[in-house]
Amino acid sequence: MSPKRAEVLRAPRATRSRALHPGAWWLWALGLATAASRTTNPLLLALLVGVAGYVVAARRTDAPWARSYTAFVKLGLTVVAVRLLFNIVLGSPIPGSHTLVTLPEAPLPDWAKGIRIGGRVTAEGTLFALYDGAKLAALLICVGAANALANPARLLKSLPGALYEAGVAVVVAMTFAPNMVADVARLRTARRLRGRPTGGVRAILQIGLPVLEGALERSVAVAASMDARGYGRTAQVPPAVRRTTTVLTLGGLLGVCAGTYGLLGAEGAGYGLPVLLAGLAAALAGLRLGGRRTVRTRYRPERWGARAWLVAGSGAAVAALMIRAGGYAPEALHPGVVPLTAPTLPLWPALSVLVGLLPAFVAPAPHAPGPAPAPQESQ
8 A cells, every 4th residue: 555545544633623523432432332231241241341442542632531431440340349249248049059158148037038148159140240240331331431532521512502501511510520530640649749648548538528629619610610601591482482392302202212112122113213213303303493592602613524424333333233143143142151151252243343443543543742852952
């Protein structure tokens, strides 16, 4: 391949005009999360987590929200540990013949039949709990990938006018976790430089108070800046338009829910798609009418280009292919635990997951730090 052609195919550097639409990252991550919800195979779940981690490592920036991915990974591992702990303490409904340990069982009254505390811990039940916890952990990690890649402020600018007030609250809530993680890392580094311990209950309490104080100050500053910029102002619209907007929006959302249920259920396959399309049309019409109440303008609106289609489409393709794989290979997506068998990696679902790596090659690359200036010699 010639150098010029290779230069054309290479992903460009992310600039303000060429930055990827933040909604594309969320659609990609939701596609991976949908695929994770369709399987309990630990090998496929590990592959999904690896795909999400590789894309985050290749395309995240140095912004505060981009540093929260590690926290979501730790949260996922905590979920797995808690799920295993519940299995050990409360038991599992999965019957098993391979006993790992027998704990003292606490007697319970007759009205608590079906519940036990302690008793026999089997390998089958533990493996089932591990698979179940790994699925939830993969879902959290996929959401963490979107949180680390998408700029929440730019995502807020892309919302329709009817959802702007709710979008402000959601974006502020989304930025709470990344900023809190950044504050904790900063305070731990400061304590480490001063020679103070960073672990233990006392250190956690001493770090937690400044973190909460910083969060409160940041909330007050954000509220003051939003009030100064005129957030919350609405235009006067006729009452008939308001009622029509409410009917279209609520009716459209109900149609979307009913159509989605019909598509997921075996009995509603005939009416699911028409109801879903009608609900989407009504909801979009309601959102467009509701946008008349918003008097804001957009400076440099976000563009949805070809690379955004590729990123969002890769996530949708992973979800669709995994759902399709559930029809012809359900045993591979949900390995059994009774009897104990080692999970296998199915070929076609694994190749479907690898489609999610496409954003690592087509999304605009973050800015690389420039070289440090050479020191000048004194004359």
